[in-house]
Amino acid sequence: MWLKNITLLNFKNYSSAELRFAKTVNAFVGNNGAGKTNLLDAIHYLCLCKSYFNPIDSQQIKADEDLFLIQGDFDRQEKNEKITCGLKRNQKKQFKRNKKEYDKLAHHIGLFPLVMISPYDVNLIMDGSEERRKFIDNVISQTDSNYLDELIIYNKHLLNRNSLLKQVAVTRKLDVTLLQILDEQLIVSGNKIFEKRKQFLLDFIPLFNQHYSFITEDAEQVSLNYQSQLNEQKFEDLLNQSIEKDRILERTTTGIHKDELLFAIGDMPLKKFGSQGQQKSFLIALKLAQYSYLQKFRAFKPLLLLDDIFDKLDDHRVRKLMEMVSHHDFGQIFITDTGRERVLSVFKEINVEVTLFEVENGMIKHA
Numbered sequence: 001m002w003l004k005n006i007t008l009l010n011f012k013n014y015s016s017a018e019l020r021f022a023k024t025v026n027a028f029v030g031n032n033g034a035g036k037t038n039l040l041d042a043i044h045y046l047c048l049c050k051s052y053f054n055p056i057d058s059q060q061i062k063a064d065e066d067l068f069l070i071q072g073d074f075d076r077q078e079k080n081e082k083i084t085c086g087l088k089r090n091q092k093k094q095f096k097r098n099k100k101e102y103d104k105l106a107h108h109i110g111l112f113p114l115v116m117i118s119p120y121d122v123n124l125i126m127d128g129s130e131e132r133r134k135f136i137d138n139v140i141s142q143t144d145s146n147y148l149d150e151l152i153i154y155n156k157h158l159l160n161r162n163s164l165l166k167q168v169a170v171t172r173k174l175d176v177t178l179l180q181i182l183d184e185q186l187i188v189s190g191n192k193i194f195e196k197r198k199q200f201l202l203d204f205i206p207l208f209n210q211h212y213s214f215i216t217e218d219a220e221q222v223s224l225n226y227q228s229q230l231n232e233q234k235f236e237d238l239l240n241q242s243i244e245k246d247r248i249l250e251r252t253t254t255g256i257h258k259d260e261l262l263f264a265i266g267d268m269p270l271k272k273f274g275s276q277g278q279q280k281s282f283l284i285a286l287k288l289a290q291y292s293y294l295q296k297f298r299a300f301k302p303l304l305l306l307d308d309i310f311d312k313l314d315d316h317r318v319r320k321l322m323e324m325v326s327h328h329d330f331g332q333i334f335i336t337d338t339g340r341e342r343v344l345s346v347f348k349e350i351n352v353e354v355t356l357f358e359v360e361n362g363m364i365k366h367a
Ligand SMILES: Nc1ncnc2c1ncn2[C@@H]1O[C@H](COP(=O)(O)OP(=O)(O)OP(=O)(O)O)[C@@H](O)[C@H]1O
Pocket: 011, 012, 013, 014, 030, 031, 032, 033, 034, 035, 036, 037, 038, 039, 059, 060, 061, 062, 063, 308, 336, 338
């Protein structure tokens, strides 16, 4: 699957733009703030119905304009697919596949898989465990449509149980039968999610290790570990044991909503002990593992979007990475960088042709 062209109207800092892409490597080069990342975000929007960087749709419309439009032609399983997306201020966004509007945006997600690697991914290391659970959930959801429904069900049961605990704190009476019913519902759903996450990580961790050791040539030892209270004990035992604590805190303190993905360098937390370059290598390996996982469980290769990838990586790691994504099992790639000459020399060195687009103030020149 690859994106043949894209047309933008009033998207972020673009009034209008039309680009024709190469099937292999495309690079957007230009100064800071020129609009390179905005082009990646337009591609992300077309594939996944939302911005990678900003959840507020109306802020994607160019300042002082009333609507934006993004249109692109994909080659997917040897068929042309025209995807159109439009948003008018204060209205619902519209998504069309071959001129037919989707009933539900969820039907679009997963059809045009994509992996973005961006400097913003550092949140995955620096922020709380929720970011890392979201990462796991996002990858599984793109390959298993039931998973997202199960998460919604679990969160609903969790909310009900927490409401009961709050009520008990006021009335000082616990309806044991109701608690048992809520616990049973939570246990069924929690166990399903736990099994899926466990299986996912069994498949995912070897892919991650493979990518990390390739990029860094085994320069350092890192690890990725799935931590869940359900690894240690049955969910029902956890709930029974924590009921007093839950009553005091008025919320459920055990379950898969407490799962964590531990990132370590040596035996120490990556957040505190990894250099910026090591953290970046870790995140890249994580995202490339996502790519390999999606490719394995979906029929074709996702698009790979690399935002500002060269910064903070030494030349050796940059070369290894570019060599891997260009020569190995990857499909269409989009890269942004401030240095035109750097991009040209990296790809010249590994003997890969790159199609260059020079970006300046929301305007594009095919270089
Ligand atoms: N809705 C909008 N309307 C107008 N301009 C916008 C809008 N949203 C973002 N911009 C502008 O887009 C520009 C940022 O573009 P982008 O992030 O693509 O830059 P970049 O070329 O990737 O820069 P860097 O090299 O610094 O990462 C900023 O000048 C910002 O003000």
